Amino acid sequence: MRRALCHSAYAVSVAILLTLAVSGCNREKIVVYRVPKDDWPVAHAQNNHSTNAPLTSTAKAAPANPSWTVPAGWVELPPTQLALARFVVSEPVGQAQITVTVLPGNAGGLLANVNRWRAQVYLGPITEADLERTVGKIKTQIGTASLVDLTGSLPETGRQVRLLGVVLEQSDSTWFFKMIGQADVVARQKDAFLQFVQTTRLNPQ
């Protein structure tokens, strides 16, 4: 009886040691999973309770059937819950991404959204007083819109990142056109982007 007990105890000890030896050395493996889009909850956050977020507090507005002329070389990506349309333009030296987003109301106001964009290119926030100097105007087929042109640097590399953003306020919604990417790619695509914005129309549904 006692001998059997000893054997059992040692078997358990050896098993523990072997388990540790095997599992402790290499637990790394490729994993595959599905996740909602990063902006998924934005469209689902219908009943927000007093958050300070200008964008995440609202659901996507239903746009009035827009149409536009897509510049040559732009590749259309699938839309997401937040972005009405997405494009990518690839050049041998880099890429730029273009998104069109529509949100109800004023979506937190121009200042909050400009500061959100500034953060995306590693620039600090500005105040209301600086807004006039930062924001230009552009005429589109829908109306006059605000245009921002922001250039920042990646903190690690110093490589410049540029963002062109257009904010077009409508009576019940706000349209956002954004191009972000490597600064020289964005510079070459600037005219195409502005033309894309200016050719956008809203067709009655």
Place this chain on the structure above:
Amino acid sequence: MKVIFNKLLAVLGSLKLTVVCLAFAIVLVFIGTLAQVQLGLYRVQCEFFRSFIVFWTPSDKPELKIPVLPGGYLIGSVLLANLIAAHLARFRTARNKLGGLLTHAGLAVLLLGQFAADMLTTESHMRLAEGEMKNYSESPVSTELAVVDVTEPDTDKVVAIPDSLLARWCRARGASEQIISHPELPFSVRVVLWLQNARLSDQPLAGFDKSPATHGFGVGLWLRDESVAPGSNGRNVPAAVIELVTPTRSLGSWLVSEAIPHPQTVEFDGRTWQLSLRPRRYYRPVWLQLVKFTHEKYPGTDIPRHFSSRVRLIRPDTGEDRQVLIKLNNPLRYGAETFYQAGYDETDPSVTVLQVVRNPSWPTPYVAGAMVGLGLLIQFTKRLVGFLNNRNTP
């Protein structure tokens, strides 16, 4: 056979072995603490305490690995075996030694619980700006190559390759051995270059080599292999050059790095993929949105007095939607995870940092403590009763 077994049992269960193990443990803790200055906390944990043998590599011969000390796992395992063997060898009438048995069983549970915690615990950080919403946290030390199919409108399919595999494949000798294939990927990934800590530049500075990337953001960049970041607060910025290959052709090569935060897009076979090297992510079904971060300091100083995060918790599959206040000593416990108020961003007063800990073996220290306490109580009570009986005997 029985004689050999009994001798083995006597050696393994000897008190001398216990003392030797405890002495090694003291030396290990002492040297490990000193080594943190050079290696940093994470590497010391891995190389000293979560290992069987501690190796030393001479600085002039990096290919040598000389064993110098038993690692934490080896000491713990031998102590556990020593404990069991001592019980079997010496405590023959266990029925009369219930207190001792319980105490030792509690110690065994404590040791096993610590092993289990090492194996199963994950710690990660969730960085949230006010208004931001996330359903994932990120590892502070590990990275992954995320190859993400973003073609579908609602969900993304992520194939995440851990950094350790990238490093291992890069070290492989033949080009064919450097190729990673997976049934969920329509192409294979060849690891052309892996740097544990790299510095990137868009200028050809001294000591920098031109990135071999042919596509994406890394074309025309320059990179330099940095030594692994020293010190507990050091943070490596790894980089890799990967080539996507099909059986018939190469799709090109891309430089990926945590220093390049924007995913790089690849079109292949009618589907859109994005590549990025990012901190390893841990997804969960619950979303947290930072509503308000409060960070108070003592007047006239930078010493934090109080900081707390009011978060909105959303669980789409159950309809749960409520607000929670997370503050020091008052974490959010949700499912098998605990969200602690861990820190803040010194450069942005609206950003909080939560530490997310999943430790399935968390009850073991409590169970072990209760067992040891009960065992000692029984033992001392028995002694006390015996002592009182003897004293009252004329």
